[in-house]
Amino acid sequence: MAIWLDRQADDFEQRFAAFLTTKREASEDVNVAARAIIADVVARGDVALKEYSLKFDALDFDRVPMRVAPEDLDAAYASIEPSVRDALHLAAERIEKHHRRQLPKDDIYEDALGVTLGSRWTAIEAVGLYVPGGMASYPSSVLMNAIPAKVAGVPRIVIVVPAREGTINPAVLAAAKIAGVDEIYRIGGAQAVAALAYGTETITPVAKITGPGNAFVAAAKRHVFGTVGIDMIAGPSEVLVIADRDNDPDWLAADLLAQAEHDTGAQSILITDDADFGRAVEAAVERQLKLLSRSETASASWRDFGAIIVVPDLEATAPLADRIAAEHLEIATADPEALMAKIRNAGAFFLGRHTPEVVGDYVGGSNHVLPTARSARFSSGLSVLDYMKRSSILKLGTEQLRALGPAAVTLATCEGLDAHARSVAIRLNPGE
Amino acid sequence: MAIWLDRQADDFEQRFAAFLTTKREASEDVNVAARAIIADVVARGDVALKEYSLKFDALDFDRVPMRVAPEDLDAAYASIEPSVRDALHLAAERIEKHHRRQLPKDDIYEDALGVTLGSRWTAIEAVGLYVPGGMASYPSSVLMNAIPAKVAGVPRIVIVVPAREGTINPAVLAAAKIAGVDEIYRIGGAQAVAALAYGTETITPVAKITGPGNAFVAAAKRHVFGTVGIDMIAGPSEVLVIADRDNDPDWLAADLLAQAEHDTGAQSILITDDADFGRAVEAAVERQLKLLSRSETASASWRDFGAIIVVPDLEATAPLADRIAAEHLEIATADPEALMAKIRNAGAFFLGRHTPEVVGDYVGGSNHVLPTARSARFSSGLSVLDYMKRSSILKLGTEQLRALGPAAVTLATCEGLDAHARSVAIRLNPGE
Known part of the structure; x- marks a missing residue:
């Protein structure tokens, strides 16, 4: 059972405000531990990495090398299902084409006084991508992080990925090969972030670190920020679906569950102008929940953070959407563009009844690394600009x-x- | 006496690497204190602000209100020297004109399959600018931070500035008036950052905080990052001057000292292909040091962090400049553009013999908020884009x-x- 909020109820503002500030992550204080690991890697380099990998990943670098060999990449690429390989290539192609349009132009000009002014863009010299291990080791995320860096012209792209007993998801390695990643290391956690930021005997430091990770990785990224650049600190994913009654409740239920299955902290919100339609979606969610392999995760997410908000008319939704500032915003109405024009804060818009957010996760072409936890109020999805920097010029x-x-x-x-x-x-x- | 490094000496690499990693800031661990202050402001709001202002700024909000009244702004504007007012207007006009060129264009298009893709830019809904008090309370920084926000279209621009016994530099208030700032509060430190991020009874929260500050402000910004956006964590300023012998040593000495006078942690570096010229600049620095009102600060900076690097030829300077990744890079040679083309990392280039970096601090038109402490490897100076965010669109x-x-x-x-x-x-x- 998700929470129900009625825009016209007297206590709406109070309940909506409380809903917005609900914490969806256990804020584990792993700061102290992450800082100790970083200091240790700075002090002892490869020796520290070896110890942590043995301890956390049951991986001994005397048996499986820290660095993934080119042959391993080729073997992984050859081993995956041809249909997956084709889908990765299709995704890579579309992502590359879309991101090429983001390449900024230099602007060097002379003003009326004859002063030369300008902005010159250059690629960052080296970047590191953190790829999670285990359940959240997604080949699609490798493409989404690495391809914009490649398009930006970053000459050195490094991946770190924790490898339990030496094993890495072959689809992740295939994606790395397709994206043209230069170096891959079997390390993870705060120690991998430290190695990327400060370097070790084996790993030359990079200038920026991107990619999602667990609480230790997030704490480590926050700590090394300044020594290197970082992207956002990613939190659990969320979707807001704004829908009128002219939708198939099953379709929208599936969209809500596609977020919910990510993480118990994920959040799925439906705003509709028809309470009956809301109830139909809720019933469809309950039905579909039973069919999912990740049913437990999705149930917990929907139960704890799911919401259905009923409004008198959809046009009045914009202020609510702006306060929610959703990572993903689906607008399943007859004229989605009109509503989008009134909304300031969203990581990504998915317009109409045939654009489930999931298309954007894989093959839409736009990036799926998007601002979570209301940070779409002040930040943007990952783009080519995140892998470049601008120098100003004056003469x-x-x-x-x-x-x-x-x-x-x-x-x-x-x-x-x-x-x-x-x-x-x-x-x-x-x-x- | 600055440090001397000779590119052709056997121990150059070792000494240069050590030089690059020299810490220029006491890394005061003010984290715990900053976090406690933030938690207190979250819990007690205005009451906490009142107590901290009394304690740190000798300011009682029962006698001088927290919020600066519009009349105070007008009075400050009227009170400053007309020449300063004119100079501020000239600076504001040039900054605005330059930054207008940075406004990004939306890019919404249909691909070959008929998929609509796009990037839409919108201004951030509200931003807070931290303006330091005391010695580092610069009207120029108000213009440099506020005007790009104005150009971006930010509807609400808030300034916080610590006001010792209620007093704020009138030139700072005049600059705020010229830039069109909406709200100004007499608060500073971690408590001001907390108020901007979380809000109090008096202050509505903002979505992003920019502007420099002391160690407490930096720690607080790092802590609230995620709840709001932040700009870079600013460190002490630095300049790298690349110069051949055909320069007046006195001119370049003045440029080196313009950085050194900012802060004992500031850094001024000269790279030249002529050791005799280097010695002439050094002698000029020593002479001019005696004339400065901030002689002590500048002397300490030059003594502890100043450097003169002698290279066999200036063309070979690019790899060194890339590793230094200077906030400000002056190239005072016959063909500065040719050398600039080989350098990847610099916050801003100042080209030729008649472009002292100081012009860029005030009236060049480009932004003077630039990446310090080698962060030009991965980040850029402040721009209109820092006050906007991009939503992607898929249909x-x-x-x-x-x-x-x-x-x-x-x-x-x-x-x-x-x-x-x-x-x-x-x-x-x-x-x-």
Whole structure:
């Protein structure tokens, strides 16, 4: 049973506000442990990695090497089902094509005074992708993280992935091969983040780390931020479905469950203007839950965090959607574009009745790494820009310095910065 | 005396590597204190703010209100020197014009299959700018932080600034007025960051916090990251000057000191192909140091972190510059563009002999909030994009879903995600 909220009930605002602030993650305080592991890897390098892998992954680097050999990649690629291989290629192609459009253009120009100004974009020199092991080891995520880096022109792309007893999902390795990843290491956890950030004898440090991970990985990423760049700190996934009654309740129930099966902390929300339709979706969810191999996970997620919100009319949904700021927002109405135009905060929009969010997880072409836990209010999905950085450019001649210099001297003096003022003044009055 | 490094010395690599990893900040562990303050503001709101302001800023909100009144802004604007006012207006105009060019374009298109894909940019709904108090309370930084937010279209821009005994630098208030800031509060430290992130009775929370601050502010920003967005964690400033002998040593000495006077942890580096020229610059630095009001700060910075690196030829400088990844990079040579083309990592380039970095601090038009402490390897200066976020858009019809759906089902099944597979399959085979 999901929670029901009625927009027209007197206590709606209070209940909705409480709903928004419900924590969906045990905030395990793993900070201290993660910091100790990082310090240890900094101090002892490969030796520390060897010990942690033995301890956490039952993996001995004397028997299975830390680095995955090119032959292992080829073997994995050859071993997977041809239909999976084809689907990965189709996904990779579509992701690449879409992300190529995100490549920024340099903008170098001369203004009216003759000052040259500009923005120049360059790829980050090396990036590390964290790929989770076990149940959440998804080949699709390898494509979604690595291809934008490749499109950006990153010359060195490294993957770290925990390998229980040395084993890595072959589909993950096949995806890495398709995406053109340069190096893969069988390490995980905070120790892998430390190795990427600070380097060891075997691993040359990178400049930025992306990709999802457990609480230790998240704590480690937060800690190394500054030494290297990081992407967002990923939390459990969520979907908001806005739907009128002209939908098949079974279709939308399936969409809600596709989020719920990810994680007990995942969240699925339906907003509808028809309570009967809401009840039909709820019944369909209960029916379909029984069919899922991850039924327990999905049931817990739906029970603890699922919600059905009934509103008097769908047009009035925008302010609620903005406060929810969903990672995934499906709009299954007759005119989804009109409603989208009124909504500011969403990681990704899926429009119409034939765009289940799952298409975007795999083969839509857009990225499936999206801002969770209401962070779509201030951040964006992963893109080519996350693997690039911009340098600004300024060039003045004597004339331009004469035109702008005095104002710079005035402001520097006002700020009490003598040497700032002098660095301009000395060029304006070389005699002094 | 700065450190001297000779590219051709046998121990260069070793000394240069050590030089790069020298810590320039006391890494005060203020984490625990910052977290306690944040928890207190979350629990007690305005009451906590009142206590902290009394304690840290000798400011009683019963006598001077927390929020700055519009009349205070007008009075400050009227009170400052007309030349400063004019210079602020000139700076604001140039910053706005330059940043307008950074506004991203939406990109919504249909691919060959008829799938609609897209990227839509929207402004962040509310941002908070932290403005330091005391010595580092710079009106120029108010312009550099607020104007890009304004250009992005952020509807609500809030400033927090610690006000010792209620006093705020009038030039800071004038800059806030010019930039069109909506709300200003007399609060600072971790408590101000907490108020912006979580809100209090008086302050509505924002979605992102930018701007520099002390160790407490940095720790607080790192802590609230996730609840709100943050910009970079700013460290002490640095400049790298690459110069041939055809420069006036006094000019470059002034540029090096303009960084050094910021902070004892600031860093100024000269790379030259002429040791005699290097010595002339060093002598000029020593001479000019005596003239500065911040002589002590600049002397300490130059003594502890200043460096002169002599190389056999300037063309070979690029790999060194990339490893230094300077916040500010001046290239004072005959053909600075040629050298810039070989360098990947720099926050901002200042080209030629008439572009002292200081012009960029104030009136160049580009942003002076730039990546410090080697973070130009993976991050960029502040821009309009930092105040916006991108939503992706996907729309399929029945035909497109028929074309792409089967591959999505294949990948979902391979990943063991039944409900994902079902959410597509149920639309492909509605009968089942």
